[in-house]
Amino acid sequence: MRTTLSIAGVAAFIFLLATIPFSITITEGNLVIDFQVILFYVKDYVASIGNGEIFHYQVGKSGTYNLLADLPPYFLTSLQYLTLSGFITICMSMLVSAWSSKSKREWVKDIIGFLGTLPDFILILFLQLGVVFIYQSTGFKIAKVASRSADENAFLLPLITLTLIPTIYLIRTLSERTYDVLAEDYILSAKAKGLKKRHIYMHHVIRNVLPYLKADLHKVIAIMMSNLFIVEYLFNVRGLTTLLFGGTMYQYNLVVNTLFSLVLLYLLIYWLLRLLILIMERVFAHG
Amino acid sequence: MGNWRLWLGIIACSFLILIAIFGPFFAPYEKDYVEPTGYYYNSSDDFGFYTSPYPPSKKHLLGTDQWGYDILTLLLYGAKYTLFVGIGVAFLRILIGGSLGIWFGLSNKEKKKTKQSIFGLLGSIPAFLIVYFLLVGITINSSLSVMELVLLQSFLMVIIGFPGVYAATYSKTSELRKEQFIIATKALGAGKLRILWKHILPHLRGTLLVMFVKEIILVLTLIGQLGIFNLFLGGTIFRLGGGDPPVYISISRDWAGLIGQWRSFVYDSQWILYFPLLAFIFLLFSFYMLSRGIELKHKSTLQKFPHI
Numbered sequence: 036m037r038t039t040l041s042i043a044g045v046a047a048f049i050f051l052l053a054t055i056p057f058s059i060t061i062t063e064g065n066l067v068i069d070f071q072v073i074l075f076y077v078k079d080y081v082a083s084i085g086n087g088e089i090f091h092y093q094v095g096k097s098g099t100y101n102l103l104a105d106l107p108p109y110f111l112t113s114l115q116y117l118t119l120s121g122f123i124t125i126c127m128s129m130l131v132s133a134w135s136s137k138s139k140r141e142w143v144k145d146i147i148g149f150l151g152t153l154p155d156f157i158l159i160l161f162l163q164l165g166v167v168f169i170y171q172s173t174g175f176k177i178a179k180v181a182s183r184s185a186d187e188n189a190f191l192l193p194l195i196t197l198t199l200i201p202t203i204y205l206i207r208t209l210s211e212r213t214y215d216v217l218a219e220d221y222i223l224s225a226k227a228k229g230l231k232k233r234h235i236y237m238h239h240v241i242r243n244v245l246p247y248l249k250a251d252l253h254k255v256i257a258i259m260m261s262n263l264f265i266v267e268y269l270f271n272v273r274g275l276t277t278l279l280f281g282g283t284m285y286q287y288n289l290v291v292n293t294l295f296s297l298v299l300l301y302l303l304i305y306w307l308l309r310l311l312i313l314i315m316e317r318v319f320a321h322g
Numbered sequence: 323m324g325n326w327r328l329w330l331g332i333i334a335c336s337f338l339i340l341i342a343i344f345g346p347f348f349a350p351y352e353k354d355y356v357e358p359t360g361y362y363y364n365s366s367d368d369f370g371f372y373t374s375p376y377p378p379s380k381k382h383l384l385g386t387d388q389w390g391y392d393i394l395t396l397l398l399y400g401a402k403y404t405l406f407v408g409i410g411v412a413f414l415r416i417l418i419g420g421s422l423g424i425w426f427g428l429s430n431k432e433k434k435k436t437k438q439s440i441f442g443l444l445g446s447i448p449a450f451l452i453v454y455f456l457l458v459g460i461t462i463n464s465s466l467s468v469m470e471l472v473l474l475q476s477f478l479m480v481i482i483g484f485p486g487v488y489a490a491t492y493s494k495t496s497e498l499r500k501e502q503f504i505i506a507t508k509a510l511g512a513g514k515l516r517i518l519w520k521h522i523l524p525h526l527r528g529t530l531l532v533m534f535v536k537e538i539i540l541v542l543t544l545i546g547q548l549g550i551f552n553l554f555l556g557g558t559i560f561r562l563g564g565g566d567p568p569v570y571i572s573i574s575r576d577w578a579g580l581i582g583q584w585r586s587f588v589y590d591s592q593w594i595l596y597f598p599l600l601a602f603i604f605l606l607f608s609f610y611m612l613s614r615g616i617e618l619k620h621k622s623t624l625q626k627f628p629h630i
Binding site for chain 2: 045048052061148152153154155156157160163164167218222257264265268279280294298
């Protein structure tokens with residue numbers, strides 16, 4: 036019941052959000068909200084389900100394309116980037132937070148924290164400038180600065196960006212949690228029993244940090260989704276989000292369908308990462 | 323030097339505020355000054371053209387952009403928009419979200435759990451996208467004045483951001499409410515306002531201050547992300563060039579807008595992109611240092627220590 040309700044809520048939100056560019060306009064210096072327009076577009080969308088035009092979209096002036104045929108490659112590209120970076124993020128952050136939690140050096144926290152406050156677009160622009168700088172001074176091309184054609188997407192730099200930002204966020208939260216777990220009594224008693232450090236980490240620390248990771252997962256994926264927009268835009272990667280900004284013309288059906296696919300993408304990533312955590316639980320907690 | 327981070331943060335932030343207020347007086351050129359394109363002729367072997375963009379030189383400390391505008395001048399003129407909108411929006415977010423959070427945290431209302439699942443799904447639509455949809459029809463080639471647009475954009479950024487502040491203060495307050503000293507005061511017959519003023523606020527002051535500075539950074543990030551998608555603070559001029567790619571120009575010259583409008587200068591004339599980026603990073607760095615300084619100052623003395 037609750038899931039249906041929330042899905043309905045999100046659907047209504049998407050329908051409303053996509054009408055905003057039409058319904059809120061400025062005429063003669065005044066902000067005007069036109070509710071008629073909202074109704075018109077939502078009705079139009081529902082009507083287009085019946086006659087099958089729901090998946091039609093236009094490119095340029097003449098071409099009408101079918102979104103059902105064109106969407107999957109875009110979707111898969113985004114899915115690929117997100118899955119890969121999600122997996123790396125979780126594994127890296129578990130490893131690093133175990134190490135950094137015990138570090139008492141404030142400057143380490145300073146640097147990690149400052150990297151965490153740097154927005155995605157600044158990181159991307161610096162990566163691009165850096166690659167160009169190295170190329171111009173040494174002639175060595177490390178990675179592609181941006182995709183030029185539809186067939187070959189820039190891979191390394193987008194992946195670095197998509198991984199680095201959520202990893203830093205997770206390291207910051209998880210290292211605090213690891214610190215708390217390390218101060219618990221059962222760690223002391225395990226140490227008193229003479230268990231090896233590695234054994235304590237594998238069987239007690241990781242197991243007790245994983246629930247926090249699970250609780251933070253929504254936030255992590257939300258950060259990644261937000262990064263995805265900027266990454267695909269600046270690196271010119273042909274992913275799902277480019278459908279929203281690609282054309283010169285704003286098409287209601289296209290935007291609504293893309294937003295729905297984004298929600299689907301979100302859910303898919305969420306369950307994939309949950310699966311990864313489940314496997315980690317099996318390995319570390321029960322193995 | 324006990325808390326050098328705090329001092330560094332305070333000094334850097336005051337420097338930025340000074341620039342924001344008095345920047346235009348220090349600017350080497352007028353706001354609309356364009357370095358002209360020309361030619362030189364010394365001898366029959368030594369002649370040629372000079373055109374913008376001019377690289378950094380004595381005449382133009384940070385160089386000029388592709389039309390010949392002096393970058394330092396633009397940065398000095400635009401600072402006030404970026405800085406004051408960042409501070410103002412963050413302040414309003416804390417004021418509204420914080421007071422609501424404390425008030426409802428003190429009341430006995432329990433949080434509904436259904437909110438959580440909807441919130442989870444909405445994570446798939448980032449905040450800046452919502453603001454993007456709201457602004458895309460309004461900002462580009464707008465008929466509103468710069469000030470009206472800045473106010474409208476700030477208003478939207480307050481609305482989109484204050485629920486987060488509300489949730490954080492709400493949970494902090496309802497945690498605090500369970501403390502013994504609050505229960506004791508209640509038993510002694512203190513009213514809600516007294517508890518709020520004398521017991522909750524002194525405890526939350528440090529947290530709220532840190533949250534305020536962090537919120538400034540979040541607002542600046544949001545402005546920057548919108549700038550990447552050509553929605554600049556104070557409005558965007560959009561021109562279709564014949565044959566050339568269309569250009570987007572920031573009217574107010576705010577720093578995020580400058581980064582947005584020059585973001586394609588990655589391959590050549592990099593100074594055009596480089597200096598606004600550095601200025602923006604310095605802005606973030608100053609506020610970050612300030613927040614770290616305050617955080618360390620208020621760090622609780624009751625700390626646990628790890629056993630291994």
